Every structure is written in C-alpha cells, then in structure tokens.
Amino acid sequence: MDLDTQHNAQTQVPDYYDVLQCSHRSTQDQIHRSYRQLALQHHPDKTSSNNPQWDVIREAYETIGDDLKRAQYDRWRMSKLPVPFKQWVRSQAHAVHWAFDYQRAIQSDQKKWWDARERREGAGDLYEKFRHYEI
Structure with a gap:
C-alpha cells in the first residue's frame, strides 16, 4: 500500500454514524430506529433496483449496532490510523496482550x-x- 493510499484509508471509508444518520453519542435504540427507517427506504425488497447504498447501510448497522464491534469501531475512528477498519479489526485478532502480576x-x-x-x-x-x- 503506497503512502497516498494509506493516508486516505479512513477518508475513503464512509463514517458509519453518518451512514445511519446518527451521532457517536446515540444509544443503541436510536441507532436501531435510524436503521429501520433507512431499511424501509433502501432495502432491495422495497425498491425495484439493486441499491448499492443498502450494502453500506447494512454493514454500518452490523458494526455499530453491536456493542463490541461499536467499541472497536470507535477506537479505530479515534486513532486516525491510515488503515481501513476491516483490516484493523483483522490485525487486532492477532495481537496478544498479556497482563502480568x-x-x-x-x-x-x-x-x-x-x-x-x-x-x-x-x-x-x-x-x-x-x-x-x-x-
């Protein structure tokens, strides 16, 4: 990955909070309501054409609709690391941090x-x- 690609990795990925039209301070109920409203507008069963926006909405809800994934997403978002979120999550699965008494x-x-x-x-x-x- 060249430097320009790394630098723009976070800016190329849509912010999941913006996709779901909510704030990082939103509760899980607010996120769920916002997702349901967007699902009524963009779900493939509700529209006649294949809507690529639906995949982004679904991915955003799967991430910030789950408390654990949302915490990971918030850490990645605040880090400003030049790595896409999915790649960052995969790298976290291999990291080991041992506590020692x-x-x-x-x-x-x-x-x-x-x-x-x-x-x-x-x-x-x-x-x-x-x-x-x-x-």
Whole structure:
C-alpha cells in the first residue's frame, strides 16, 4: 500500500454514524430506529433496483449496532490510523496482550530490585499508559 493510499484509508471509508444518520453519542435504540427507517427506504425488497447504498447501510448497522464491534469501531475512528477498519479489526485478532502480576511472580528480593528500578527510571506512568492503550 503506497503512502497516498494509506493516508486516505479512513477518508475513503464512509463514517458509519453518518451512514445511519446518527451521532457517536446515540444509544443503541436510536441507532436501531435510524436503521429501520433507512431499511424501509433502501432495502432491495422495497425498491425495484439493486441499491448499492443498502450494502453500506447494512454493514454500518452490523458494526455499530453491536456493542463490541461499536467499541472497536470507535477506537479505530479515534486513532486516525491510515488503515481501513476491516483490516484493523483483522490485525487486532492477532495481537496478544498479556497482563502480568508482578507481585506474585517475583520473589521478594527480586521485587525490591524491580521496585527500585521503576522508581529510578520513572517508567511506571509510561508503562501504565502503554498497557491501557493510551499511547
């Protein structure tokens, strides 16, 4: 993927909230009502021709109509990453993030060394931000 394609990846994909004519603050009930209104207008059973807009509406509802997918979509949307949403979701399926309990895993004398190291380096805040996906 060249730089221009990467840069425009988010701008080429329609915003699912705009497609469903709602806001990112909308409740699931509001999203569902908006989807039903659009379905009455654009569903292939209701119109005589094959409407390509229906596929986008259906995809938008499948994504933000589900709480888990909506959370993923919101994270992707706020990240401004130059990767299409579907590709980003596939990449997240392969990422592994392990939590590690240092209190139980490190012996007491090693724990003293570890705590002193963190105080010296000041890595605690940076590490916590990394673990919570803030950076």
